Amino acid sequence: MVQSLDYLKETASQTAGPYVHIGLIPSQAGFDIFENNFTNVLADENTRGERIIIEGRVIDGTGTPLRDALLEIWQANADGRYNHQLDRQKSGKVDEGFRGWGRTGTDFDTAVYRFETIKPGVVSGRNGKDMAPHINFWIVARGINIGLNTRMYFADEQEANAADPVLNLIEQKTRRKTLIADRDDSGSIPVYRFDIILQGDGETVFFDI
Amino acid sequence: MEFYQRDRTLQPAGYTPIYKTSVARSPRQSLMSLQGSLSEITGPVFGQNELGPLDNDLIRNYAKDGDPIGERIFVHGRVLDENNRPVPNTLVEFWQANAGGRYRHKKDTYLAPIDPNFGGCGRALTDENGYYFFRTIKPGPYPWRNYVNSWRPAHIHFSVFGSGFAQRLITQMYFEGDPLIKECPIVHVIPDEDAINRLIAPIDLKGSVPLDTIAYKFDIVLRGRRSTLFENRLEGN
Ligand SMILES: [Fe+2]
Numbered sequence: 357m358v359q360s361l362d363y364l365k366e367t368a369s370q371t372a373g374p375y376v377h378i379g380l381i382p383s384q385a386g387f388d389i390f391e392n393n394f395t396n397v398l399a400d401e402n403t404r405g406e407r408i409i410i411e412g413r414v415i416d417g418t419g420t421p422l423r424d425a426l427l428e429i430w431q432a433n434a435d436g437r438y439n440h441q442l443d444r445q446k447s448g449k450v451d452e453g454f455r456g457w458g459r460t461g462t463d464f465d466t467a468v469y470r471f472e473t474i475k476p477g478v479v480s481g482r483n484g485k486d487m488a489p490h491i492n493f494w495i496v497a498r499g500i501n502i503g504l505n506t507r508m509y510f511a512d513e514q515e516a517n518a519a520d521p522v523l524n525l526i527e528q529k530t531r532r533k534t535l536i537a538d539r540d541d542s543g544s545i546p547v548y549r550f551d552i553i554l555q556g557d558g559e560t561v562f563f564d565i
Numbered sequence: 566m567e568f569y570q571r572d573r574t575l576q577p578a579g580y581t582p583i584y585k586t587s588v589a590r591s592p593r594q595s596l597m598s599l600q601g602s603l604s605e606i607t608g609p610v611f612g613q614n615e616l617g618p619l620d621n622d623l624i625r626n627y628a629k630d631g632d633p634i635g636e637r638i639f640v641h642g643r644v645l646d647e648n649n650r651p652v653p654n655t656l657v658e659f660w661q662a663n664a665g666g667r668y669r670h671k672k673d674t675y676l677a678p679i680d681p682n683f684g685g686c687g688r689a690l691t692d693e694n695g696y697y698f699f700r701t702i703k704p705g706p707y708p709w710r711n712y713v714n715s716w717r718p719a720h721i722h723f724s725v726f727g728s729g730f731a732q733r734l735i736t737q738m739y740f741e742g743d744p745l746i747k748e749c750p751i752v753h754v755i756p757d758e759d760a761i762n763r764l765i766a767p768i769d770l771k772g773s774v775p776l777d778t779i780a781y782k783f784d785i786v787l788r789g790r791r792s793t794l795f796e797n798r799l800e801g802n
Contacts, residue, residue, distance in 0.1 A: 364786045365572065368755045376722070379724060385671060430604070498590075499590035501754050554590050
């Protein structure tokens with residue numbers, strides 16, 4: 357016998373289920389209960405940076421968009437700083453009013469999700485390699501046993517994307533483009549379109565983070 | 566300050582045919598393993614000022630003309646990490662069906678009635694010891710379309726943040742003694758019997774209020790952070 361390692365074990369994940377909205381976005385479930393609700397709008401009038409909209413769908417292995425998915429995003433501010441004590445980057449500064457996090461559900465009718473935020477800056481990656489601007493996504497739904505993690509990159513950041521240490525880890529080059537959102541400048545605010553393909557042709561790269 | 570690698574032997578796979586909806590909603594390619602960067606080791610921070618005084622009291626937070634029907638219960642416990650350290654000031658959210666097994670949700674058409682005095686959701690911030698608690702009524706089991714005669718055991722859904730986005734977790738709490746647990750495909754997507762048992766909250770008579778409310782205790786463990794002296798540098802500058 358040897359001494360025992362006294363680490364605890366991580367609690368097992370379970371699906372968020374079809375009624376995830378009740379707990380996390382009650383207005384979408386059809387009622388009003390909390391005074392303060394978490395939303396898909398990340399930036400207010402004081403937030404620095406370029407206003408953007410992110411829109412897309414979450415599509416299953418039969419090509420059907422999910423109407424009951426919940427998405428959360430986590431991102432740095434326009435300077436590439438996270439609003440968190442473990443971000444000790446020396447460049448740029450934190451935006452006190454910008455948490456950098458939002459949540460929303462795909463629409464029950466259109467199946468589209470939408471975030472209103474700002475474009476993040478470059479964040480320093482492991483071993484001093486800069487990461488291209490990106491937004492972390494987390495997706496849960498009925499039928500998803502454990503939350504799926506992925507990243508969205510920006511099509512107009514070609515040079516930074518080409519040097520990004522995470523995109524470059526993806527062995528099959530054709531799969532890298534599953535993480536790159538196209539930019540549409542036809543409206544007053546730029547819209548990035550980011551569809552997440554859960555399975556099959558064009559399957560999004562998901563990370564074990 | 567990156568996290569320990571997630572132990573996938575304790576976690577459900579994506580593709581689990583006993584839970585039919587997972588078949589078309591699970592990736593076929595392997596997840597790509599990614600060492601933590603700042604984007605994964607940081608995460609959103611929430612404050613007590615964002616919560617209302619009744620947010621952790623599901624008996625009162627939607628009551629219109631009386632208390633909801635059902636067994637009055639407390640659920641309490643701690644959010645810890647794999648290093649057995651408390652996770653303080655983290656947001657815990659919970660939602661559930663009413664005593665009849667019906668959710669207050671547009672898409673729930675089960676024939677059990679809506680309870681006019683029950684919303685079915687709440688939230689709390691852990692204290693400096695990682696402790697959280699809330700008051701509610703015990704949810705009922707309900708049928709769902711997997712096999713034609715599938716029933717969910719009574720359960721409460723939990724969402725927990727931790728201090729980094731890589732700790733983000735959604736799970737379900739079950740109740741000691743429920744005979745439906747062993748029949749449930751959603752429970753049994755978890756490949757490890759002990760990991761299933763850790764989702765079952767025991768009755769906690771010491772935590773109960775005599776003649777008023779019975780308690781269940783439910784601890785949640787999130788991934789731990791590495792704290793070795795010789796640390797890889799996550800940032801370059
Ligand atoms: Fe449920």
